[in-house]
Amino acid sequence: MGAWDGRRGWIYHLGVTPDRHRKGVATALIRELEVRMKKAGIPKVNALIFPWNDASVSFFNSAGYKVEDMKEAQKWLS
Numbered sequence: 267m268g269a270w271d272g273r274r275g276w277i278y279h280l281g282v283t284p285d286r287h288r289k290g291v292a293t294a295l296i297r298e299l300e301v302r303m304k305k306a307g308i309p310k311v312n313a314l315i316f317p318w319n320d321a322s323v324s325f326f327n328s329a330g331y332k333v334e335d336m337k338e339a340q341k342w343l344s
């Protein structure tokens with residue numbers, strides 16, 4: 267699931283059913299999202315990745331994304 271927040275393109279959720287892993291499904295999904303965002307004039311896409319998620323870090327590296335060390339801040343409002 268990806269979206270444009272008015273400033274950046276975001277990949278919010280990316281998941282592939284375990285019995286289909288390592289078959290290029292996530293790569294195809296990401297490429298399709300990139301094509302759609304590019305067509306919409308969105309110049310950059312970001313994703314939030316938990317640092318412990320080795321598969322995700324490895325996946326985004328392989329897809330050509332620059333993986334940065336960042337902190338996440340969150341607060342419940344209700």
Ligand SMILES: CC(C)(COP(=O)(O)OP(=O)(O)OC[C@H]1O[C@@H](n2cnc3c(N)ncnc32)[C@H](O)[C@@H]1OP(=O)(O)O)[C@@H](O)C(=O)NCCC(=O)NCCS
Nearest residue numbers: 280281282287288289290291292293315321322324325328
């Ligand atoms: C991360 C995830 C989306 C990858 O989906 P996928 O369809 O298996 O990924 P692809 O087949 O397109 O993989 C492309 C490349 O990414 C890397 N990669 C993907 N999964 C990997 C893993 N478990 N370990 C190491 N590298 C991995 C590999 O370089 C792979 O190429 P290769 O298979 O030729 O070696 C999948 O493991 C998943 O759904 N995980 C659970 C949900 C999750 O963590 N989502 C990410 C939240 S940000």
